[in-house]
Every structure is written in structure tokens, then in C-alpha cells.
Amino acid sequence: MWNVEFYTDFSWQHKAVWQTPDTPFMQLAFWHAMTDSGAIGAEAGWLPLYAAASRAGQLVAVMPVFIKDHHQGEYVFDHAWAEAYLRYGAEYYPRLVTSVPYTPVTGQRVWLASGEVLDVALWQVLSQAIAHLAEQVSASSWHGLFVPATMRQVTKEADSDVITRLGCQFMWHNLDGDGQPFADFAGFLATLTAKRRKTIRVERDKVAKQNLVCRRKLGADITAADWQAFYQCYAMTYLVRGRQPYLTLDFFQQIAESQAAHLMLAQALDASGDIAASSLFWYDAHTLYGRYWGSLADYDSLHFELCYYQGIEFAIAQGLTRFDPGTQGEHKLIRGFAPTLTHSLHHVYDARFATPIRQFCAQEAQAVQAYYADALTALPFNADYLAKRGLG
Incomplete structure (x- = not known):
């Protein structure tokens, strides 16, 4: 059959x-x-x-x-x-x-x-x-x-032979204290503690003071020149470490045609109007996905602006439910991205290794769960927001 x-x-x-x-x-x-x-x-x-x-x-x-x-x-x-x-x-x-x-x-x-x-x-x-x-x-x-x-x-x-392994990422959720989508970025900031609210404002001010202007483009509006500039930025993140990028310009040119309805590009322009940095996102009906970024020079706080704050603004404007900014990066936590457990499955065919790997994953899961619980207590939201959301 x-x-x-x-x-x-x-x-x-x-x-x-x-x-x-x-x-x-x-x-x-x-x-x-x-x-x-x-x-x-x-x-x-x-x-x-x-x-x-x-x-x-x-x-x-x-x-x-x-x-x-x-x-x-x-x-x-x-x-x-x-x-x-x-x-x-x-x-x-x-x-x-x-x-x-x-x-x-x-x-x-x-x-x-x-x-x-x-x-x-x-x-x-x-x-x-x-x-x-x-x-x-x-x-x-x-x-x-x-x-x-x-x-x-x-x-x-x-x-029963499949082993589950836990991991942890950080996601931003578009929910105000009443469980409704945020009206704007200011509404999101209002849910944070004064200290964290100030941190984000300072970081955004630093970008402006470096004579950088940020803008967003949807897929259909991204030009061939934009893609060329983006790829220069993306490749730079690998080249500075002596590595070659995983993806080619041809890949991005293809998805520019075939997935335009799912793409958003955030750009930072310098004082001359040249593209100094770019961050590429995918999105669907409910989620924004931050995927690739790069900068041609080192600008203070620009990574936070292009990869996080521009994404949050876009998610709010589009009415998206959540924003997945990519793997790793504990620094996301204090900027409003909550811990989220991830899962992988593993089938080890040699019994000599399957048993110790299963034991390793069980012990690791306890550590990940503890980290997840600790991360929840470190969220930057104020007491009023936490109480309304039942997180306090």
C-alpha cells in the first residue's frame, strides 16, 4: 500500500x-x-x-x-x-x-x-x-x-527511539497589556521599565547622530541596485572573519522575483545617501523573520536598529503576531524578545551511542528549561504590563 x-x-x-x-x-x-x-x-x-x-x-x-x-x-x-x-x-x-x-x-x-x-x-x-x-x-x-x-x-x-533535544531562541510578541496588538512603537516602549525604555531611545538616537537614515522597502520596491548593495553588506559579515558567505547574489536575485510578496529590506543610508548597512526579512500573514544583515563599516547601535527596532516597527505596522529575529543572541532579551523553546529530533542508529546521547539530551534539557525560566524573570517589561499579562 x-x-x-x-x-x-x-x-x-x-x-x-x-x-x-x-x-x-x-x-x-x-x-x-x-x-x-x-x-x-x-x-x-x-x-x-x-x-x-x-x-x-x-x-x-x-x-x-x-x-x-x-x-x-x-x-x-x-x-x-x-x-x-x-x-x-x-x-x-x-x-x-x-x-x-x-x-x-x-x-x-x-x-x-x-x-x-x-x-x-x-x-x-x-x-x-x-x-x-x-x-x-x-x-x-x-x-x-x-x-x-x-x-x-x-x-x-x-x-520511541527518537531523541528530542531542546534549544532556546528569543521572539517578540505583538501584544500590549490588554492582549491587543500595539498601535505603534511608542506603545511598545510604554510597556518597558524606565531603564530599558531609555536604553532603546539612546540606541536609536546614536544611529541618528551618526548621520544615518533608516528606511524600509517591500519586495516589489527593492531594486537591482538595492540587492547589489545588500549583498555587499551581507558578504562583509563573513569576509571580516575570513570566511565565504553561504549564499550567493544569485540566490537573492532569484527570491527577489519568486518571493517578492514575502520580503522586506531595511537599509541605513549615510550622509552621502549611500547604503551603509542592510537587513533582510521574510514575512507571512502572522510572523516576521529576521534573516540576514551586514554593514560596510562599524556603526554604534546600528545592528540593534536595523535588525530589531525596524523589525518591530514593521511588525506593528503590518499587524503581525510575532517577530522571529533569528537564532542566538541573549542581548535580544532586554529589548523585549521573550525566550521560546525550540526542538530537534535525533535518531542515532548505533545503540552504543544512542544511550549516552539520550542521557546527554535529558541533562541538557534540564539546563535549557532552567535557563528559559531564568530568562523569563529578566524580561524588560514593567510591573503593570507583567501583571496585566499574568507574567508577574
């Missing part, structure tokens, strides 16, 4: 009518741009195999699986696991990874045909096919990164 076939390309795309993805990063336009520009492929170390599950001859679901021999672009760090394998003379790489490359955003990891759901039966079929693939390519393990609650629940019911 069930059959799973692995594709190396998108020839499966037109064999079903697909449900609308829950984030812009699972739109096939995003994946085509990644692939066409070389960000996905053997040379990038992201060798794709698309697990296509059919029931009674009808394609119902496709899950991306990458054969990887490095950990770059994943944002769930497992260096210690690789070192443990090495110490015991075992091979950790290659391993199988299901994720959106270079994108630490929680969301669905399976494309579903219209009317289908990810249930236990479907997951068991996919999981068995992945385990067989792992055996064929001598992969040590499978890793599903930044997975949503629905996928976690299904795997929990279907496969």
Missing part, C-alpha cells in the same frame, strides 16, 4: 497539489533558489534526497533529507557527539539531516498533498525509509531540526 521513492531533484513537484507551507522557507520557490544558486548540492555539502511517500499509487508527502559530512548551516550544535564517535573509532559522518538549510526557523518539515496530514502511519513509513537509506549510505544518524509540535507528537507516538 505504501511506497517511498527518493528523488534527487524536484521532478515530484507536479505530481500532487500541495498544501500551503506554514513558513515562506518551505515554499518551493525558496528551495528552487537554494538549489539553482548552489546553496543546496553536493559541492555545498548538502546532498539532497527527497523522500516521496505514496499510498495506493498516490503521492501524499515529501520530506527533504540531506546527506551531510559537516555541521555548517544547521544551528543545532553536535560537535561533542562527533568528537565522541571519533574517540571510540567510529564515524559520525555522513549523517542524514532534515531541515531548511541555513535557516533556524521552526516549521513543518514535510510537504503534504491536499487533504493529507502527518500522522503515525505516514511517519512510520518515512522513518523506515530513512533508516534504510542510512544503512545504504553508512549514515550514523538522522536529525530533524527546528521541528513543530505536530511532528514532535507524531514521532513520540510512533518511534
Whole structure:
């Protein structure tokens, strides 16, 4: 009844009518741009195999699986696991990874045909096919990164061998003290303590005093020159560390065409009117996603302005529910971004390593939960706001 076939390309795309993805990063336009520009492929170390599950001859679901021999672009760090394998003379790489490359955003990891759901039966079929693939390519393990609650629940019911790992990110929520969206940035500032409110005002003033003017452009209004300038800024964040950027200008030029309705670019112009820094965001009906930024020179507080405050203003103006500014960065906390738990799934096929890794993840989860609880107490909101929201 069930059959799973692995594709190396998108020839499966037109064999079903697909449900609308829950984030812009699972739109096939995003994946085509990644692939066409070389960000996905053997040379990038992201060798794709698309697990296509059919029931009674009808394609119902496709899950991306990458054969990887490095950990770059994943944002769930497992260096210690690789070192443990090495110490015991075992091979950790290659391993199988299901994720959106270079994108630490929680969301669905399976494309579903219209009317289908990810249930236990479907997951068991996919999981068995992945385990067989792992055996064929001598992969040590499978890793599903930044997975949503629905996928976690299904795997929990279907496969007791899957290990869950916790992480923590920071999100901004568009809710005033009465549970309504903020009317403007000033309304958001009014919910903060006087100290934190002053900090943000000082940071924004510093940007203005450096003769920098910030503006925002939606996708359709972003010009070819804007993209060229953005890429210069983006690449600079890697070049100053002696590294090459993961993504090419070609990738951004493609998504400029195929995902224009989901893009916002924040820019800082210097006294000459030249673009000094840029920050690129995606957005959908409910969430703003901060993804890439860069600056051609070092400006005091400009990162906070372009990556956080411009994003908050935009989210308020668009009536978006939340703002995901990207992974890591505890400095987000004191600027109104609340801690949020993230989850990844791991199936380690060698029992010698599965047990200690499970124990490691259980201990780590306790530490992450404690950190999450501590972070909640460090939020910058004033007592009145916390009381109204039931957080005090």
C-alpha cells in the first residue's frame, strides 16, 4: 500500500497539489533558489534526497533529507557527539539531516498533498525509509531540526527511539497589556521599565547622530541596485572573519522575483545617501523573520536598529503576531524578545551511542528549561504590563 521513492531533484513537484507551507522557507520557490544558486548540492555539502511517500499509487508527502559530512548551516550544535564517535573509532559522518538549510526557523518539515496530514502511519513509513537509506549510505544518524509540535507528537507516538533535544531562541510578541496588538512603537516602549525604555531611545538616537537614515522597502520596491548593495553588506559579515558567505547574489536575485510578496529590506543610508548597512526579512500573514544583515563599516547601535527596532516597527505596522529575529543572541532579551523553546529530533542508529546521547539530551534539557525560566524573570517589561499579562 505504501511506497517511498527518493528523488534527487524536484521532478515530484507536479505530481500532487500541495498544501500551503506554514513558513515562506518551505515554499518551493525558496528551495528552487537554494538549489539553482548552489546553496543546496553536493559541492555545498548538502546532498539532497527527497523522500516521496505514496499510498495506493498516490503521492501524499515529501520530506527533504540531506546527506551531510559537516555541521555548517544547521544551528543545532553536535560537535561533542562527533568528537565522541571519533574517540571510540567510529564515524559520525555522513549523517542524514532534515531541515531548511541555513535557516533556524521552526516549521513543518514535510510537504503534504491536499487533504493529507502527518500522522503515525505516514511517519512510520518515512522513518523506515530513512533508516534504510542510512544503512545504504553508512549514515550514523538522522536529525530533524527546528521541528513543530505536530511532528514532535507524531514521532513520540510512533518511534520511541527518537531523541528530542531542546534549544532556546528569543521572539517578540505583538501584544500590549490588554492582549491587543500595539498601535505603534511608542506603545511598545510604554510597556518597558524606565531603564530599558531609555536604553532603546539612546540606541536609536546614536544611529541618528551618526548621520544615518533608516528606511524600509517591500519586495516589489527593492531594486537591482538595492540587492547589489545588500549583498555587499551581507558578504562583509563573513569576509571580516575570513570566511565565504553561504549564499550567493544569485540566490537573492532569484527570491527577489519568486518571493517578492514575502520580503522586506531595511537599509541605513549615510550622509552621502549611500547604503551603509542592510537587513533582510521574510514575512507571512502572522510572523516576521529576521534573516540576514551586514554593514560596510562599524556603526554604534546600528545592528540593534536595523535588525530589531525596524523589525518591530514593521511588525506593528503590518499587524503581525510575532517577530522571529533569528537564532542566538541573549542581548535580544532586554529589548523585549521573550525566550521560546525550540526542538530537534535525533535518531542515532548505533545503540552504543544512542544511550549516552539520550542521557546527554535529558541533562541538557534540564539546563535549557532552567535557563528559559531564568530568562523569563529578566524580561524588560514593567510591573503593570507583567501583571496585566499574568507574567508577574
